[in-house]
Amino acid sequence: MNELINVNQISKNFNDKEALKNINLTVNRGEIIGIVGHNGAGKTTLVNCMTGIYEPDKGTIDYIFDYKSLYDHIGVQMQEQYYEWKSKVFEVCQLYKQITRSDINLEEMLEEFELTSEANNYINQLSGGNRQKLAILLTLINQPEIIFLDELTTGLDPVAKRKVWDLLKDINETKEVTIILTSHNLDEVEYLADRIMILYKGEVVYLGGMTSAVEEYSEGEKIIEFQIKNELASFKLMKYNAETLTDGRYQIRTKNDEQVLKELIDDVGIKNVVVKSPGLEDVFLKIAGYRLDKEGRIING
Numbered sequence: 001m002n003e004l005i006n007v008n009q010i011s012k013n014f015n016d017k018e019a020l021k022n023i024n025l026t027v028n029r030g031e032i033i034g035i036v037g038h039n040g041a042g043k044t045t046l047v048n049c050m051t052g053i054y055e056p057d058k059g060t061i062d063y064i065f066d067y068k069s070l071y072d073h074i075g076v077q078m079q080e081q082y083y084e085w086k087s088k089v090f091e092v093c094q095l096y097k098q099i100t101r102s103d104i105n106l107e108e109m110l111e112e113f114e115l116t117s118e119a120n121n122y123i124n125q126l127s128g129g130n131r132q133k134l135a136i137l138l139t140l141i142n143q144p145e146i147i148f149l150d151e152l153t154t155g156l157d158p159v160a161k162r163k164v165w166d167l168l169k170d171i172n173e174t175k176e177v178t179i180i181l182t183s184h185n186l187d188e189v190e191y192l193a194d195r196i197m198i199l200y201k202g203e204v205v206y207l208g209g210m211t212s213a214v215e216e217y218s219e220g221e222k223i224i225e226f227q228i229k230n231e232l233a234s235f236k237l238m239k240y241n242a243e244t245l246t247d248g249r250y251q252i253r254t255k256n257d258e259q260v261l262k263e264l265i266d267d268v269g270i271k272n273v274v275v276k277s278p279g280l281e282d283v284f285l286k287i288a289g290y291r292l293d294k295e296g297r298i299i300n301g
Ligand SMILES: Nc1ncnc2c1ncn2[C@@H]1O[C@H](COP(=O)(O)OP(=O)(O)OP(=O)(O)O)[C@@H](O)[C@H]1O
Pocket: 014, 017, 018, 019, 037, 038, 039, 040, 041, 042, 043, 044, 045, 046
């Protein structure tokens, strides 16, 4: 695969705070990389280093293209506050086109993004989903090889979120644009990314495929969720360390799922059973040393 960016052992400090420590990352052409981590983990700092906004204190970043023309090759999602809030959609697109001296056909692009009917509307009148689609469109006006997106779907409803995700997949596949996105939304990363980087206190704790992340950190563990037919039998669950969920459901984590399931069916009496593998959220929480309580709130593990 073709390497676009090589991040070699970079570190970045703010005063005496180490925001990034010895980060390595090779970005290959055509891939989608999701960068996740707790608040303050260093996601934005890493993106800012890769997009030339910050200079690393240690290490180097090599680009396949000439660094002097970096902004001809990358697209960076602007924070909403940078737009002229009361501008019309088409005007902002045109401005971006002029600034980047692009020869892109804006009408075609708006059509592709299903934003044609919004072209003469003010940005502050757009729905959240359309505003995010516009943000993506703007990153693509200079026809970049790689785009950087930050917290793309925060606050969007599930349908709008899904539309934005599908748009991104389409851009990645048809335009062969490489995508780096930071997100707190693990479903988003799980759906979109080919590789995931998990940052924890400025260090990379995982970099690789999604399936191997789950395999590596779940160590063959399975999650069994169920209700019991007769609540009086609930004392029998004590030996399994079962957690109580909402809605009268229980959860057991085990590496011996077949045996435990058989015992639950034969000895306890269970119904509405779901057996699942841990997901990215479980992995993420485990790496960061957290777990969820029965209402799904994060607590220290
Ligand atoms: N310009 C700055 N000046 C001082 N400290 C900074 C600066 N930018 C980031 N930091 C610090 O560096 C660390 C990493 O911050 P960064 O914004 O990269 O984290 P993040 O993972 O993007 O967090 P969030 O999810 O909250 O956006 C934090 O401790 C933050 O306070």
